[in-house]
Amino acid sequence: MASLDQIIQGAANPFDPVTFITGNFWNSDIGAASSTVNSIHQEAIEEIETVLDLVIQDNYTRSILLQGDSGCGKSYLLARLKKTFNSKAFFAYIGSCASSDYIWRHTLRQLVDSLMHVPEGETDSQLLLWLKGLSAFRNRGLMKRMLGERGLFMLNFRSTYPTGIYQANDFFNILYQLTNPELFVYACDWLRGENLDQKQLKPLKVSSVIDSEIAAKGIISNFGRIAADTKPIVLCFDQVETGPRLADNYLSLSPYFDLNTSFYNDNVKNFVVLISIVRNIWSSYKGTIPQSDLARVCKFIDLKNNITWEQVKALWSLRLHPLHCQAQPKPESPIAPLDGLILEKRYPGGKVNLRNSLILGKELFFKYKLGDAYEEQSDSSLASFKLLWQQEFNQNQAKIERIRKFSSVELVEMLKQALKALGIEIIKNKLLASKSYSSHSFSCQLPGTKQNMGIIWYEEPNLRGLFYLMKACQKALEQNLCHGFVLIRAENLGNENNKGYQLFQQVFTGEKNRHLIPELDSVSYLRTYQALANDAIAGDLVVGSQTPSLEELEQLTREAKILARCSLLLDLGLVIANNEEKVEEVEKVEEVDKVEKIDKLQKIEKKEEEGKKKNYHSQN
Amino acid sequence: MNDFILNLVETQKFISVQVVITNCTKQFPGVTQAMVVDKAIKDLAEAKLVSIINPQAKLEEKLVSWVPR
Numbered sequence: 001m002a003s004l005d006q007i008i009q010g011a012a013n014p015f016d017p018v019t020f021i022t023g024n025f026w027n028s029d030i031g032a033a034s035s036t037v038n039s040i041h042q043e044a045i046e047e048i049e050t051v052l053d054l055v056i057q058d059n060y061t062r063s064i065l066l067q068g069d070s071g072c073g074k075s076y077l078l079a080r081l082k083k084t085f086n087s088k089a090f091f092a093y094i095g096s097c098a099s100s101d102y103i104w105r106h107t108l109r110q111l112v113d114s115l116m117h118v119p120e121g122e123t124d125s126q127l128l129l130w131l132k133g134l135s136a137f138r139n140r141g142l143m144k145r146m147l148g149e150r151g152l153f154m155l156n157f158r159s160t161y162p163t164g165i166y167q168a169n170d171f172f173n174i175l176y177q178l179t180n181p182e183l184f185v186y187a188c189d190w191l192r193g194e195n196l197d198q199k200q201l202k203p204l205k206v207s208s209v210i211d212s213e214i215a216a217k218g219i220i221s222n223f224g225r226i227a228a229d230t231k232p233i234v235l236c237f238d239q240v241e242t243g244p245r246l247a248d249n250y251l252s253l254s255p256y257f258d259l260n261t262s263f264y265n266d267n268v269k270n271f272v273v274l275i276s277i278v279r280n281i282w283s284s285y286k287g288t289i290p291q292s293d294l295a296r297v298c299k300f301i302d303l304k305n306n307i308t309w310e311q312v313k314a315l316w317s318l319r320l321h322p323l324h325c326q327a328q329p330k331p332e333s334p335i336a337p338l339d340g341l342i343l344e345k346r347y348p349g350g351k352v353n354l355r356n357s358l359i360l361g362k363e364l365f366f367k368y369k370l371g372d373a374y375e376e377q378s379d380s381s382l383a384s385f386k387l388l389w390q391q392e393f394n395q396n397q398a399k400i401e402r403i404r405k406f407s408s409v410e411l412v413e414m415l416k417q418a419l420k421a422l423g424i425e426i427i428k429n430k431l432l433a434s435k436s437y438s439s440h441s442f443s444c445q446l447p448g449t450k451q452n453m454g455i456i457w458y459e460e461p462n463l464r465g466l467f468y469l470m471k472a473c474q475k476a477l478e479q480n481l482c483h484g485f486v487l488i489r490a491e492n493l494g495n496e497n498n499k500g501y502q503l504f505q506q507v508f509t510g511e512k513n514r515h516l517i518p519e520l521d522s523v524s525y526l527r528t529y530q531a532l533a534n535d536a537i538a539g540d541l542v543v544g545s546q547t548p549s550l551e552e553l554e555q556l557t558r559e560a561k562i563l564a565r566c567s568l569l570l571d572l573g574l575v576i577a578n579n580e581e582k583v584e585e586v587e588k589v590e591e592v593d594k595v596e597k598i599d600k601l602q603k604i605e606k607k608e609e610e611g612k613k614k615n616y617h618s619q620n
Numbered sequence: 621m622n623d624f625i626l627n628l629v630e631t632q633k634f635i636s637v638q639v640v641i642t643n644c645t646k647q648f649p650g651v652t653q654a655m656v657v658d659k660a661i662k663d664l665a666e667a668k669l670v671s672i673i674n675p676q677a678k679l680e681e682k683l684v685s686w687v688p689r
Binding site: 009010011016369370373377378380383386387390391394544 | 623624626627628630631632633634635636638639643647648681683688
């Protein structure tokens with residue numbers, strides 16, 4: 001076996017920031033290292049557990065505001081909460097919301113997405129576990145034979161919850177369809193608020209769709225109303241500082257607090273609402289929240305900014321453990337080759353920021369590995385960024401199995417963020433006048449010109465919705481709002497018999513107004529950039545040993561030319577392909593041309609030869 | 621994948637071939653050891669973007685180093 005020194009020479013730095021993953025705890029096994037140092041943030045965990053236990057006892061919804069400096073481990077804490085308490089509560093991760101007039105639909109969509117995940121050690125999704133925990137579901141008797149499976153299910157639910165359920169018939173029907181593996185995904189789509197087409201609604205035996213804030217609020221309330229006899233649901237609102245911005249770029253936090261207050265006012269039970277926010281943002285914006293909303297927050301938890309030397313050493317030891325396991329002889333110190341004395345020198349106060357302790361670990365490990373060469377090393381932040389991008393992109397590519405994983409409004413927001421990174425100016429944030437479609441559209445300036453382009457992204461399957469969208473587009477066209485319009489849509493457009501399709505044919509034909517079918521990979525590119533941008537806004541992004549701001553991230557993205565690989569942006573004409581890739585493509589084309597030319601030449605020569613032969617034969 | 625390996629070696633300065641293989645197979649499902657060693661690392665070394673410090677050593681002991689540009 002190799003010595004620790006030999007192993008370190010060949011190892012990747014175990015403190016690399018590619019392990020500083022933040023974001024949705026259902027998408028990655030985050031916190032594997034830091035969250036297992038149990039003493040870190042233990043007090044906060046205990047305080048949250050006390051609140052959770054109260055909700056389990058009396059079913060009354062409670063809310064917690066968790067504030068802490070960026071890099072103090074808020075995202076790790078959320079992941080650890082889910083890991084520790086998933087056996088006694090369901091956990092939903094609610095990421096950044098793009099628009100304040102969309103908060104209920106956004107919350108519902110993300111709630112259902114989280115509920116579709118299977119907790120550790122279980123075989124059923126959280127959603128099915130929740131359903132099976134309801135007494136109305138368990139209560140199955142002799143009447144099953146008389147009424148049939150579905151009839152009994154509906155009767156049980158209607159008699160257990162006779163009033164106060166929003167769209168009761170459709171909602172109970174959907175709950176029943178969740179038990180049918182063939183219809184599970186469609187039933188989830190309905191619950192997520194997708195504007196399904198009649199053809200998709202028919203097998204679900206429902207007539208309505210959740211296409212408004214009121215409807216989304218009603219369905220979330222349903223979860224709370226009938227949840228009294230099952231486990232509570234913990235709604236984790238993370239990175240709220242990346243949330244909707246008002247016209248003057250002022251952060252709008254009130255939608256989150258309005259939502260929380262509604263839970264109390266409408267007596268929606270069995271939720272724990274956990275809002276996680278960066279301390280300085282909270283200090284600046286706390287004054288914008290009405291006192292009546294603040295009064296609804298049951299507990300304010302101030303996450304300790306710093307951890308102790310001993311906790312830092314425990315963290316380091318966990319990161320180094322895999323290398324120690326391979327070494328022979330076994331190192332005497334659990335943090336070898338690092339020396340804990342450096343902590344006393346650098347942080348004589350005995351307290352260190354969690355993220356800084358890992359950045360320090362990285363620096364010390366590198367110094368040991370490279371020796372004298374450490375001082376000579378050049379800046380590799382671009383390479384670090386590309387690695388981080390690759391990891392985030394691969395994760396997204398694996399998780400995004402269809403474009404409709406995101407709502408059309410979310411897709412539009414992702415696209416706008418990517419354009420901002422490319423330095424493309426957004427002229428109008430909401431282009432179409434129609435209230436139903438304004439959030440699906442925007443206009444931007446075409447690079448190198450004074451022309452502006454209108455972009456509409458609409459993936460809702462409902463063809464009636466498409467028809468009204470086409471009417472809104474037609475109106476915008478008549479008003480000459482833009483030089484040209486692009487409709488982005490991968491979903492079905494219908495056929496000649498559909499009015500929406502007929503209008504589409506009139507509006508989106510020709511050069512000025514185009515229709516683009518996005519590829520799934522394009523969405524992975526846009527989502528990857530959005531996740532990194534949200535991390536940068538929240539101060540959670542670490543590249544190499546730096547924590548870049550949003551502007552610095554935009555700069556890195558442009559330098560890395562990563563978005564130039566996104567086919568949607570290429571098709572929109574907003575980026576040009578990477579030069580290197582272009583050269584390769586040109587070479588390929590030239591190669592093909594060369595082969596074709598030779599082929600043509602050979603054919604001509606052959607013809608000439610045959611002609612000569614014919615002439616020769618005819619002459620003889 | 622070549623780009624990924626190059627970025628990995630650049631950030632780590634030098635790293636064992638074995639660790640490169642592990643990282644590549646984790647990031648790119650379906651990638652084999654041969655694709656990493658016989659194709660990608662070989663191409664990068666020929667283009668003088670990386671170098672093998674100890675080419676005669678056994679695979680598990682080989683180290684790839686970044687060549688500053």
